[in-house]
Amino acid sequence: MNLGVRRTLDRLFTGLTGASIVLLMLVLMAVLGPMIYRGSGAVLFDGTVEFRRMQRDLFNRADRDALSAEIAETDEARQVVYEMIDRFKKGIDIAAMSSQAREINREYGGELRYRDATAEEYTESREVARTIRDKLEEAFGSQDIELIRKNIAEVLAHKDEPRFKGTVAERFFPLATDFLDAAEHIDLSHYHDYLVALDEVEVLLFGSAERPGLLGPRPNQVARPLAMTSYGATRWDQAQALLDRLVWAEKWVEKEPGRPLVKERSPRAAMFHGTALEPLFTYVPEHIDEMLRPRFTVYWQFFIDDNFDSHYFGGVGPEIIGTLLITVVGMLFVVPLGVISAAYLVECASEGPVMRILRMSINTLAGVPSIVFGLFGLAFFVLFLFPKLGFEPKACILAASLTLAVLTLPVMIRASEEAIRTVPRSYKEGSLALGASRFRTFVTVTFPAALPGILTGVILSLSRIAGETAPILFTGAVAMGPVPKSIFDPTRTLSYGSYDMAVGDRLAMMVPHNQYGMVLTLIVLILILNAVAIVLRSRVFKKLKGH
Amino acid sequence: MPATAADNQATKSDVRMMVTLNRQPTPNSKTPAAECACPVIRSSGFSLYYGAKIGVKDITMEIYPCSVMAIIGPSGCGKSTFLRSINRMNDLIPHVRTEGLLEVDGQNVYDKRTNLINLRQQVGMVFQKPNPFPKSIFDNIAYGPRLQGIRRKEELQHIVEQSLKAAAIWDEVKDDLRKSALALSGGQQQRLCIARALATRPRVLLMDEPCSALDPIATGRIEDLIGQLQSTYTIVIVTHNMQQAARVSERAAFFCLGELIEYDRTEKIFSNPTKKQTEDYVTGRFG
């Protein structure tokens, strides 16, 4: 081969190598990129005033005076929204208005009984009030504007009668005027549609018992049981999404018969054309900043906070603690056991059929599906061993760690075995020739020399223990519960939490940032643990090499 | 390689000349140890088998204190095997079996009651390839004394200094005893290993081709060192280098195919051997 060809080939190979490295990086970025992007959204985002309120109420963490002032300012901007809704409601909410009319009538009857009036006066007043109520109800239920006008006029005729002065019955008349005012502006034949549309708008703005709204519950509304629905949009991206749904109504329509339905967006304002509610759809987008006050937030407390409502609010603090606990306890079992077993296999065991079977078992064990280990852990540690040892037979950290230790033992044994086997024989002979016992030789010479390899085993098992889900499913992980007080309590973990959020309920879909945040936390935690082990290993290695 | 070829073709008279030139008389060589003391190592009819295979067969010899004894012979003839039998390093190898008697200081080495740890502290060993532990120089030397239960810092320091001085390496390493032993050169490492063996204060020092991995200058230093050590220690050295054997030893044993062919004063082995095989080997006509 001549030199030119060889050089070209050389360059080609270098180029190919470079290209494949770039490709690998790109694939990695493509896989990890979105996850990192979404996961970081759990910590870095634009938080609204609702977020700060939530932090104050649930985590007792706020600059209280500044926040109160801010809330007062946002409330001012929101007041306009409340008024618009109320105005519109007065002409529309028939059920509410009817019940109001009946309520007034009933209360008026009660009031009358304590007045000194003759029996005739009493009966007459009751009669008039009842008529007013009936007329109002008829007007509320009617779609004929003429009838409404007539009924309202008849009701208002009673306005100045002395029998109503200073009584609850005076409230009949603003009810009547407001209704007429509203009724003049709307298409009465569609009032039922309005009712449904208004309900939708109210849910989008104020939330319901199941879903949070843009602004959160109105100030004097009854408290909601769930934390997640007690606040408005805590994040700016969430607010944008809700705003979009407020401004644009979505409908699935059949464009052509037999074809799949098509999603169609139409401005919601069109539904309320000409009514008191129409300006809402320009006001809210224009003043959303004032109502929510987004501000860039670094929510580092994500890593220490507990969560509310299945991770709707809060962080992964207890999950991190649980993961670390399970990992540490697991490593406490797996490292000594693994090293001792490996030492036995290398130093003491003589080759034979028993050894061969043992070795085969270890290799097979490494390939057993992890869920099998989970069931084994439940059957052996929790149900069999714990009662024998006098512990309560329940899933707990100890059982989970033991199960994970069994799971990773083969990896640990194999790595340690390799490490111990590759320690030069001359080290061992040197030590023995100086009069050291075999045990002493192992402890003082072989083990330190094998340490880098053993630490490789530690790294491998560490990642598995921290990341496995199936083995702890039945042996110690829970989706909810208090922070464990001892290793005899079950715990939440990052791995199981991620799994639970993925399969658990619809709630997690509303907070993908928290879901990805948890997964990212797990990855970062494992990376940190590995980095520590790797640094340790390179230190040991350097020391052994004598630099 | 011309040099080797020339060596191989060296005549008997060449060797004899070399022996007379290079043999530097030491005070001890004037008074043969055999006449002043009883043997330190005594083997009679000693054989060792690797399973069915013979390692060494029917060795009978006596090694006297305060002298250097060299073992020579072709490769695979059981030199290392015999050397390693003396401090029972062959125990590590599975299926090893011994016959006959091997005594160190009148104590049967292969007796069941023999304390292996005591034996190995009595009989130090230096290997063919320098094998310092991946620890500091200090920890390497202090390894043996610590095994003997010496914990006091000053005492350890004293022993380390004495051993390093005895192994003629003190001046090169005294500045930084905390340095890793692996950072030393091969020759320094080998002297360190000698120092490490000396630190347990053995009576016998076994050396298995201690200079085979070293250059002539390092070899020269170790040979000088052996010369100095022989006043205090009994040294058994295996070597392939005939000149070296002639230079450092007082007595020499010639092994062949697991058997001891001839054992006598070094001058006699090299100048006037009794056996034909020995003569062939030392004159390079072997094989």
Ligand SMILES: Nc1ncnc2c1ncn2[C@@H]1O[C@H](COP(=O)(O)OP(=O)(O)OP(=O)(O)O)[C@@H](O)[C@H]1O
């Ligand atoms: N661990 C072992 N298992 C089986 N046979 C062995 C073992 N060690 C050595 N032998 C055999 O014993 C014989 C003597 O070996 P030994 O190492 O003593 O030779 P040597 O004289 O030291 O050779 P060299 O000069 O090459 O070092 C050789 O034939 C060798 O094959």
Ligand SMILES: [Mg+2]
């Ligand atoms: Mg040998």
